[in-house]
């Protein structure tokens with residue numbers, strides 16, 4: 001919106017009481033017309049309010065009304081003002097906006113109105129007050145006198161009878177006539193002169209005598225702003241407009257200027273107001289929409305003030321957390337804390353929020369019923385005019401189920417479905433990490449490759465189901481026999497593997513291997529049948545038997561085969577010559 005419009009609009013929305021002229025020129029109803037005219041002339045006021053003794057406004061008499069008086073007739077001049085005044089007086093309340101007041105002026109075709117606060121009159125306001133005091137300069141500066149649609153100047157000889165002059169004014173419906181003097185100069189006869197004449201009891205007899213001043217004249221190219229300045233400077237209300245030849249072509253009054261710009265001014269203001277109303281409507285609609293989104297979204301929304309006190313929550317918040325709006329408002333989001341995040345987590349979150357005005361991530365919180373849930377949370381800081389954070393808006397969705405599904409999928413991808421042990425993929429990852437760790441810490445690792453002996457027989461004699469049962473039992477036994485920092489995995493079929501990190505001597509590893517054999521070997525009942533189980537174990541060590549996960553795995557496998565060859569139910573360390581002897 002342009003500056004002119006913004007200024008005009010703010011002026012237009014102010015209450016009329018702020019621009020009212022507080023001094024009310026008034027007179028009693030019986031005041032003679034010439035007396036009222038005298039007071040108007042004296043105070044240079046364009047209107048007088050006719051009031052009864054209780055101070056009630058009965059009517060108004062304006063300069064335009066004055067023209068209707070036949071001032072050559074003494075009776076007319078002496079008639080009481082109540083007989084010629086206009087009534088009733090339009091009265092506006094002081095709270096009415098300037099904009100609404102201009103509407104009333106236009107609708108009633110009036111230029112003056114009383115302003116009241118309901119108990120007493122606050123003053124008089126005129127169209128001139130509104131336009132000249134409130135933002136018309138921009139319009140005046142843009143227009144020239146020749147842009148006004150002016151009628152040719154009414155001119156009368158100075159020697160003409162004053163009554164003819166007034167009749168002429170009335171006939172032409174103009175409020176001023178040029179008065180031509182014998183020397184070719186021009187004077188002016190205005191409504192105000194007529195008022196003065198009335199006030200004096202109509203003592204002038206010619207237009208020249210009644211004319212009060214010489215006519216100030218300007219070229220037609222003069223701007224309205226300049227013309228207005230001159231009018232104010234000389235305290236006159238009319239100017240002559242000269243044509244290109246320097247001849248008096250028109251007489252322009254303050255009223256002409258006002259009328260001309262009034263239309264555009266009001267149009268501009270209406271336009272500005274419409275824009276404002278539309279903007280208000282738009283923002284109201286978007287507020288309504290925002291409300292609907294707030295109420296109906298599936299995501300929980302929590303709004304705090306700048307101190308982190310909860311000010312508002314939506315129904316989804318209640319659905320997810322279990323806390324009603326009444327329970328949450330006034331608290332801090334700490335009511336949702338699960339203790340699952342370290343204090344540093346919150347420190348980082350706040351640092352980020354204060355720096356970037358935004359944070360996003362996953363948080364484990366606790367519902368009112370004590371159950372944990374994982375949420376995806378976005379927090380946005382809303383700044384006030386001073387740049388500080390006035391509010392924080394947190395939007396979150398419950399992703400507990402998604403997280404659980406993801407975790408399940410991750411587990412399935414990395415674990416053996418039958419025994420629940422890590423599978424080959426996960427084991428190789430762990431082995432690679434263990435090798436790297438051992439390398440940088442100058443430690444040793446051992447791989448124990450285990451293959452059950454004659455497992456096929458169990459399947460063949462007792463059925464696959466019994467084989468499964470046995471595999472699960474062995475997996476459980478291995479899990480128990482391995483130290484806390486060791487890893488057991490099922491590679492495939494009846495093959496298991498154990499990774500021991502930071503191991504000591506070969507003897508210690510050998511006794512671990514023996515412990516594994518002892519754990520597996522022996523009579524066991526599967527599907528109600530006793531079976532004898534044993535296993536063969538091949539051992540490779542980092543760094544002696546390989547420095548990569550693959551080599552260590554292959555060499556442990558090779559050693560396991562040697563154990564089988566050596567009669568099973570035994571363990572065998574890898575030796576370099578094993579590969580040499582392999583077929």
Ligand SMILES: Nc1nc2c(ncn2[C@@H]2O[C@H](COP(=O)(O)OP(=O)(O)OP(=O)(O)O)[C@@H](O)[C@H]2O)c(=O)[nH]1
Pocket residue numbers: 418451452453454455456457459463464465466467468471492493494564
């Ligand atoms: N029950 C069951 N059997 C399986 C599974 N995976 C593989 N097997 C069987 O396990 C047996 C593995 O046999 P091998 O290791 O080759 O032979 P073995 O009988 O153990 O003989 P040696 O290892 O030489 O002592 C095969 O019969 C496979 O069909 C499984 O998930 N469940």
